[in-house]
Amino acid sequence: MRKNNSTPDLSVVFAGKIHSPNPFWLASAPPTNCGEQVMRAFDAGWGGAVWKTLGEPITNVSSRYSSVDWNGQRMMGLNNIELITDRPLDVNLREIAAVKKRYPKHAVIASLMVESKREAWHKIVQQSEDAGADGLELNFGCPHGMSERGMGSAVGQVPEYAEMITSWVKEKARTPVLVKLTPNITDIRTVARAAKRGGADGLSAINTVNSITGIDLDTLVPRPNVDGKSSHGGYCGPAVKPIALNMVQQVQSDPDAALPLSGIGGISDWRDAAEFILLGCGTVQICTAVMHYGYRIIDDLKDGLANWMQEKGFARIADFQGGSLAKVEEWKHLNLNYKIVARIHEEKCIGCELCYTACWDGAHQCIHLDRVRSQNGSGHASSAQLTPAMHEAHSRGVVSVTPIPKLDYAAGDHYTNEPYATPLARIPRVDENECVGCNLCLLVCPVENCITMERVDVNVPAQSWEQRTAAAPQRTQS
Amino acid sequence: MSFLKTHTGNSELAERFPEVHPPLDVQSALLEANRCLYCFDAPCSAACPTHIDVPRFIKKISQGNLHGSALTILDSNILGASCSRVCPVDVLCEGACVYHRYNKHPIEIGLLQRHAMDAFFKNGAALPRTGAPDRQARVACVGAGPASLACAAELRLRGFAVKVFDRRALPGGLNTHGVAEYKLRATDSLREIEMIKSLGVDFAHGTSITGEAELARLEKEYAIIFIGVGLGEMRTLGIPGEQHPDVVNALDFIERYKTGGNLRVGRHVVVVGAGNTAIDAARAAVRLGAENVHILYRREEENMAAFQFEYEGAKREGVRFHWRTQPVAIHTSAAHLGIAAIECSRVNVIPSGDGQKMEFVPDSSFELRCDMVIPAIGQSPLLEFLRACRGVRSEKGLVVVDRATGQTSHPQYFAGGDCVNGGREVVDAVADGKRAALAIAESLEVAHAQK
Numbered sequence: 032m033r034k035n036n037s038t039p040d041l042s043v044v045f046a047g048k049i050h051s052p053n054p055f056w057l058a059s060a061p062p063t064n065c066g067e068q069v070m071r072a073f074d075a076g077w078g079g080a081v082w083k084t085l086g087e088p089i090t091n092v093s094s095r096y097s098s099v100d101w102n103g104q105r106m107m108g109l110n111n112i113e114l115i116t117d118r119p120l121d122v123n124l125r126e127i128a129a130v131k132k133r134y135p136k137h138a139v140i141a142s143l144m145v146e147s148k149r150e151a152w153h154k155i156v157q158q159s160e161d162a163g164a165d166g167l168e169l170n171f172g173c174p175h176g177m178s179e180r181g182m183g184s185a186v187g188q189v190p191e192y193a194e195m196i197t198s199w200v201k202e203k204a205r206t207p208v209l210v211k212l213t214p215n216i217t218d219i220r221t222v223a224r225a226a227k228r229g230g231a232d233g234l235s236a237i238n239t240v241n242s243i244t245g246i247d248l249d250t251l252v253p254r255p256n257v258d259g260k261s262s263h264g265g266y267c268g269p270a271v272k273p274i275a276l277n278m279v280q281q282v283q284s285d286p287d288a289a290l291p292l293s294g295i296g297g298i299s300d301w302r303d304a305a306e307f308i309l310l311g312c313g314t315v316q317i318c319t320a321v322m323h324y325g326y327r328i329i330d331d332l333k334d335g336l337a338n339w340m341q342e343k344g345f346a347r348i349a350d351f352q353g354g355s356l357a358k359v360e361e362w363k364h365l366n367l368n369y370k371i372v373a374r375i376h377e378e379k380c381i382g383c384e385l386c387y388t389a390c391w392d393g394a395h396q397c398i399h400l401d402r403v404r405s406q407n408g409s410g411h412a413s414s415a416q417l418t419p420a421m422h423e424a425h426s427r428g429v430v431s432v433t434p435i436p437k438l439d440y441a442a443g444d445h446y447t448n449e450p451y452a453t454p455l456a457r458i459p460r461v462d463e464n465e466c467v468g469c470n471l472c473l474l475v476c477p478v479e480n481c482i483t484m485e486r487v488d489v490n491v492p493a494q495s496w497e498q499r500t501a502a503a504p505q506r507t508q509s
Numbered sequence: 510m511s512f513l514k515t516h517t518g519n520s521e522l523a524e525r526f527p528e529v530h531p532p533l534d535v536q537s538a539l540l541e542a543n544r545c546l547y548c549f550d551a552p553c554s555a556a557c558p559t560h561i562d563v564p565r566f567i568k569k570i571s572q573g574n575l576h577g578s579a580l581t582i583l584d585s586n587i588l589g590a591s592c593s594r595v596c597p598v599d600v601l602c603e604g605a606c607v608y609h610r611y612n613k614h615p616i617e618i619g620l621l622q623r624h625a626m627d628a629f630f631k632n633g634a635a636l637p638r639t640g641a642p643d644r645q646a647r648v649a650c651v652g653a654g655p656a657s658l659a660c661a662a663e664l665r666l667r668g669f670a671v672k673v674f675d676r677r678a679l680p681g682g683l684n685t686h687g688v689a690e691y692k693l694r695a696t697d698s699l700r701e702i703e704m705i706k707s708l709g710v711d712f713a714h715g716t717s718i719t720g721e722a723e724l725a726r727l728e729k730e731y732a733i734i735f736i737g738v739g740l741g742e743m744r745t746l747g748i749p750g751e752q753h754p755d756v757v758n759a760l761d762f763i764e765r766y767k768t769g770g771n772l773r774v775g776r777h778v779v780v781v782g783a784g785n786t787a788i789d790a791a792r793a794a795v796r797l798g799a800e801n802v803h804i805l806y807r808r809e810e811e812n813m814a815a816f817q818f819e820y821e822g823a824k825r826e827g828v829r830f831h832w833r834t835q836p837v838a839i840h841t842s843a844a845h846l847g848i849a850a851i852e853c854s855r856v857n858v859i860p861s862g863d864g865q866k867m868e869f870v871p872d873s874s875f876e877l878r879c880d881m882v883i884p885a886i887g888q889s890p891l892l893e894f895l896r897a898c899r900g901v902r903s904e905k906g907l908v909v910v911d912r913a914t915g916q917t918s919h920p921q922y923f924a925g926g927d928c929v930n931g932g933r934e935v936v937d938a939v940a941d942g943k944r945a946a947l948a949i950a951e952s953l954e955v956a957h958a959q960k
Contacts, residue, residue, distance in 0.1 A: 102571070103543030381607040384549035400550075419549065426555045430912055430944070433558060433934040434600055435814065452610045457552065477546055478611060 039340035040347045041333060043078075045313045046207035046233040046291040049166045051138040053078035054308065054348055055332050058295055058316035059142035059168060059211075062326070064116065066126030070133065075326040076333060079138030081235075081316060082127060084115035084170045085155060086144040086182075091117050097244040097254035099270060108270030109319045110244040112255060112262050114176045115144055124162040131163035138314075139163065140209070144170040144182050147192065149199045156203040166206045168293075169197065169231075171222070172213035172238025174265045184238070187213035190225035197229025207232035209293060212278070214271075215241045219278045223288035233291035235316065236282060237275045239265025268319035272297030276310060280359050283311030300328075301335030308348060309355035366493040371468035371484040373398070373461045377450075379481035382457030386472035386482060391419050397465035398472060403456040463487070512679055512699040512706075516768055525772070525796045526690040529822070530594070530620060538624040542571035545616050548607055553618055556605035558940035559586035563602055567621055579629030582622055583636070586943075587662040588655055590630065590701045591684050592936045593623035594693045597785075597816050601936070634704045642670035642709070646732035646953045649674060651718045654682020655935045656926025657737030658702060659942030660949070661710045667950045672711040672731075674718050679768060682739055683927075684935060686764040689789035691796065695768050721897045728921060732956075733949050736898065736908060736917070736924035737942060740888035740932055746781060750839030751884075755848045759790035759885035766797060775881025777801045779851050780828075781836055784814040787885035791828045794883070802828045803877060807835045807856050807867060833857065835867070837874065839882055850876040888932060898922060907931055915945030916952075923949055 041053040056079035057063045057072055069080045091113055101107040116123060131139055141159035145151040159167060170177075171187030178185040186192045193210065200208050210226035212219055214237040223234055241263050246253045253261035275296020282288045294307030299320040307315050320328055345351045375386070390398035400422055417425075449455055461472075473482045494502075533541060545567040553563040561582055569578035582589035598604070598619040606615030629635075648664050650657035653675035661671040679685050684698040706712060718724065727734050743758035745751055755775065757765070759782070765771040774797035780787050783806035794802045804823070806813060809832055813820060824830070835856050842849035855873035858865050890906025900919035902909045908917055908924040915923045925941025927933070 103540050381610040382548075382552065383546045383607045385546065388549035422550050426550050427560050429555060429560075431556055431558045431560070431940075432930070432937050433597060435933060453607075 037341075037346070039337050039345060041078075041337060043313055043348050045138070045293065046166065046209065048207050048232075049079070049138050049140070050136065051078040051314060052136060053333055054312075054314040055079075055304065055329060056081055056138060056140070056293065056314050056316045057321060058318040059084050059140075059170065060318040060322070061113070062318060062321045065118065065123075066130050069126075069130050069139070072321075072326045072329075073130075073134045073137050076329040077137075077326065079140065079165075079314065080130075081140040081142050081168050082116075082123065082164075084142040084144045084173070085120055085123055085159065086115045086177075087146070088119070089114045089117055089176075092257045094255040094257065097264070098268070099244050106268055106319065106323050108242075108244065108266055109268040109322065110242045110255070110264040110266050111239070112175050112257075112264040115142075115170070115173070120158070124158055127159070127162040127164060131165075138165050140166045140168050142168045142170050142211070143200075144173065144177060147181060147186065147196060152196060152199045153203045156200055160204065160206055164206060166209060166233075167200065167204055168209045168211050168235055169200060170211050170238075171196075171226075172211045174213060174215050174239055174241045175263060184213040184215055187211075187222055187238070188216050190221050193222050194225040194229040197226050197231050201230035207291075209233040209235050209291075211235040211238055211295075212282075213238045214274060214278055214296075218281075220281055220285045220288045223282045223285070223290070227288060227290055231290060233293065233313075234282065234288075235293040235295055237271070237278050237296045239267045240271055240274060242266030267297065269297045269299050272299075272303060276306060279307060279312060280310045280356065283353065283356055284359065301332050301339065304332060304336055305339060305351075306355075308352050310359075311353040311356055313348075313352065363497040364495045367496060367499060368489055368491045368494050370487045370489045372463040372466040372487050373468070373470075373472045374463075374483050374485045375459060375461055375472075376481050376483065377458050378452070379478050380451065380453050380458045381478055381481075382453035383477060384457060384459060385475045385477065387459045388419060389471050389475045394469055394471045395465060395467050397462040397467075398459045399462060400456070400459055402458055402460050512703055516679055516685075516695055516699060519770060519772075521772060522690060522766065523694075525798075526694075526793075528594075529691050530623075532627060533617070533620045533624050538570060538621060541617050542567045542621055545571070546607065552605035552607060553602035553616075556601050557585075558601075558934075558936045559592075559943060560940075561585040561589065561602075561622070563618055563622075566625060567616065567618070570621055570625055575625050575628040576632070576635075578625035580637075582625060583629075586936070586939050587659050587705060588684070588701060588935065588939050589622060590626035591655075591688075591693050591698055592939065593619050593626055594697070595684075595688050595935050597818070597934060599818050600816060630700055630704075634700075634707070636704060636708060639666060639708050640668075643668045644670070644953065644957070646957065647672070647730065648733045648735060648949060648953075649727045649731040650735045650737055651727075652682060652736070652738040652926070652928075653677070653680035653702075653712065653714075654737055654739050654926055654938060655684055656739075656938035656942040656945075657682075657735060658705055658710075659939040660735045660737065660923075660925065660946045661942075662705045662708055663943050663946030664950060665705075665708045665710045667946070669950065669953065670709075670711070672713060674713045674716045674727075676715065676717040676719075678714050680712055680714065682737075683760075686768055687760050687786070688935070689763060689793055690767050691792070692789075719894055719897065721899065724897055724899075732921070732953060734922050735915075735942070735945055735949070736901070736922060736928060737926045737938070738891055738894060739927040741891040741894075742889055743884060744886050744889050746836060746884050746886070748836055748838050750841060750848070751882075753839060753841060753848055753882075755880060756839060756882045756884065759786045759883050760888070762790050762883050763793060766793060772797055774799050775848075775879065777803075777877075777879040778881045778883060779803045779805060779836075779877055779879040780883045780885055781805050782885035782887070783808075783820075783830070784885060784887065785816060785819050787883075788815045788819040788823045788828075790883045790885050791823055792826055794881075795826045795828065799881075801879075803879070804828055804830045805834045805836055805851075805853060805877075806830065806832055808858055809833065812858075831877075833870075835869075836882075840876070848880050848882060850878050851882055852876050888927075891928065895928075913944065914948035915941055916948060920952075 059081040095113040098106045099108040141164035173183030177183035210231045293314045294312030295316040547564045566578045566581040602618040603615040647670045650673045681698045778794040778799040780791045838852040855870040902918035923945040926938035
């Protein structure tokens with residue numbers, strides 16, 4: 032149901048000063064390598080771009096990328112060992128200026144990485160701002176190559192360095208300074224706090240995750256292969272989204288760390304973007320999805336988000352930004368007396384029995400295949416219940432033949448009195464007394480809404496672990 | 510000597526009989542394999558008479574383990590390669606796919622199975638090695654069709670010495686000689702039997718076992734005899750003119766183009782009968798160049814024994830069907846001695862007692878121009894042979910067996926395939942042979958232990 036008909040306003044002002052027609056920025060990466068690309072991206076509808084990191088000249092290797100495919104889908108995760116820009120600094124600066132001139136309303140952020148010297152940082156800040164950058168993103172996150180030279184994540188993993196360099200940059204900068212955080216650290220909040228202490232105006236999180244995506248089983252060389260050797264890279268793409276969301280939540284829930292945050296990590300569609308914003312992000316940055324499908328994905332990012340906002344009655348991004356933060360709690364505050372159970376909607380069940388095998392082998396043995404064969408009460412995997420192996424053995428022992436109409440049935444013999452499309456014998460049954468409401472069956476079920484989790488009224492007031500232990504401090508639970 | 514040296518195929522045949530279901534390429538196979546839900550206790554496996562663990566072999570394809578996939582198939586069905594081509598998957602595994610209930614196209618199980626099996630044969634058909642027979646008891650399989658082959662392979666894998674006897678020069682029964690070439694090439698059937706031979710199964714070709722004397726000899730030399738002889742000659746129409754040399758029954762017709770090197774066909778062909786073999790013959794006639802192909806069937810469309818997809822295929826290829834039509838005579842031409850026409854009459858099917866009877870419609874006769882007639886109204890049982898199997902009970906020309914074991918009323922005899930089931934699919938024969946082999950092995954082990 033649409034709550035209002037006016038088009039939602041997607042524009043944002045980030046860190047107080049950076050204006051952007053929408054919250055969708057291209058992350059500092061190959062899609063923002065040069066001015067020509069960034070201009071095409073802006074033409075396609077992107078709100079901002081974080082330029083491929085500027086710094087001292089480097090040389091890249093080939094090959095540079097490798098990926099993880101999953102179940103026939105390409106690039107569930109992408110890994111790269113590419114370094115910062117390999118183009119001359121003056122060319123990049125000239126192109127930044129050209130882009131800003133032609134696209135004054137779009138956000139152009141300069142991503143920066145230089146050696147840990149005050150003068151070097153001062154100089155690149157000056158150059159970037161002179162070129163017209165709307166903001167600066169300090170690349171403290173790049174986990175490969177540059178980190179071996181004391182830059183990138185080598186800075187981002189040491190709060191003192193991060194704080195120090197941030198403060199150097201702040202001495203010079205006139206535009207907002209964002210610090211890009213590495214996830215390759217035990218607690219991302221420590222560096223976020225350091226950046227805040229150093230005076231950062233905002234954060235970007237997360238950078239890529241250290242990774243080796245796989246090994247060629249013919250040559251035994253990990254990918255990507257550079258002349259028979261490989262090196263760990265940075266992992267991104269849909270696979271890292273949950274890791275990124277968690278880190279975003281951690282940072283935004285910590286008063287000492289929280290700052291305007293540009294969310295990064297596996298964002299592929301508008302729903303991912305909405306989720307990052309719900310956990311407090313002001314903008315989101317995208318790379319892998321663009322590397323996979325091109326700038327054109329911006330259409331659905333904007334369209335999908337706007338439609339959802341309209342449906343939910345959000346007029347502007349700020350209306351829902353951070354809206355889920357209060358809904359993330361420490362485990363000890365969760366209600367122990369909340370009970371749900373799985374319910375299988377027979378009319379939708381296709382009889383794959385994946386919920387059955389998942390429940391038996393991976394959960395609590397409370398889904399049974401006994402609708403036709405005897406229902407032996409509701410024992411918890413009691414001896415009366417057939418085990419998966421017994422079901423399989425039974426099927427293997429059945430004599431099946433090719434049904435030949437002439438040999439096998441007279442006219443009208445097809446009639447069955449099965450109540451559902453799927454034979455009753457193949458529709459699993461949930462033992463609701465034993466079901467712990469873990470969700471696993473629902474997660475494995477291939478059919479939308481075939482299994483739902485239904486609340487069971489237990490007639491007991493809500494109580495958290497903290498409350499329970501406070502009430503009975505002597506009790507322990509493993 | 511290799512069977513494949515005896516029969517090398519024929520380039521014109523290959524050209525005229527492209528496969529109806531071309532194989533999947535690697536990428537399509539991967540995509541298709543990834544669609545499989547990996548059902549538990551999967552209905553596709555249950556529907557397969559040999560209970561191939563379908564989700565397991567598909568999973569192995571999706572994970573790049575083609576060899577393991579093929580071995581999974583062979584573990585249940587030693588003729589997994591030919592079955593992947595000839596099985597009526599629509600009514601078996603694919604017909605049982607849960608996707609039918611999810612508005613999705615069922616998994617192409619047949620093509621995936623073929624993908625794994627093709628890779629297996631391409632890589633040299635390396636089955637795990639079998640040692641020399643380590644059991645004393647020997648088993649004879651009479652007939653070298655799918656039932657006997659499956660029985661022989663299974664027993665050989667369990668350490669028994671097995672010899673397969675067949676009257677023909679080439680083994681494989683209908684797989685080699687009787688299945689339409691566009692479904693299963695004779696060379697592919699023989700390649701598969703080559704693999705069974707490599708397990709150490711002995712073959713005696715051109716050896717007819719027909720009389721009591723031969724059977725008595727087998728009974729002495731072998732602990733168990735498995736009867737996998739199939740059915741006998743095709744039934745005749747019993748109408749005037751049937752003796753004409755251009756009246757060729759469907760199995761002979763298929764055999765002569767498939768392995769006999771004779772690609773001759775009439776211009777106007779009439780096939781009598783509407784079973785799957787009739788359709789095979791009709792579609793072959795089209796491929797061999799016949800201009801008109803008709804199928805005559807005395808009942809209605811819904812009574813036809815052919816599978817729906819076979820019927821649709823034939824219609825697509827231009828075969829014309831005449832329902833409630835019975836041939837009454839074949840007329841030859843005075844001018845050139847060839848067949849000129851087939852005279853037919855319309856029939857009505859009317860209920861009679863428990864069953865039905867046919868009645869000619871008065872004044873309904875008409876002639877269909879044709880120069881070749883292919884009767885395809887089923888095979889008659891091998892009554893003479895069955896009579897020679899003393900102590901083996903048969904009923905209506907079919908050997909009576911215990912369904913789960915294939916054992917006949919004579920404890921030394923087991924049986925399976927068409928001679929038991931009246932003529933089903935290759936996979937049914939394989940399942941019969943396999944079940945019998947397991948029961949034979951068990952009975953021999955028990956006998957050995959009791960000695």
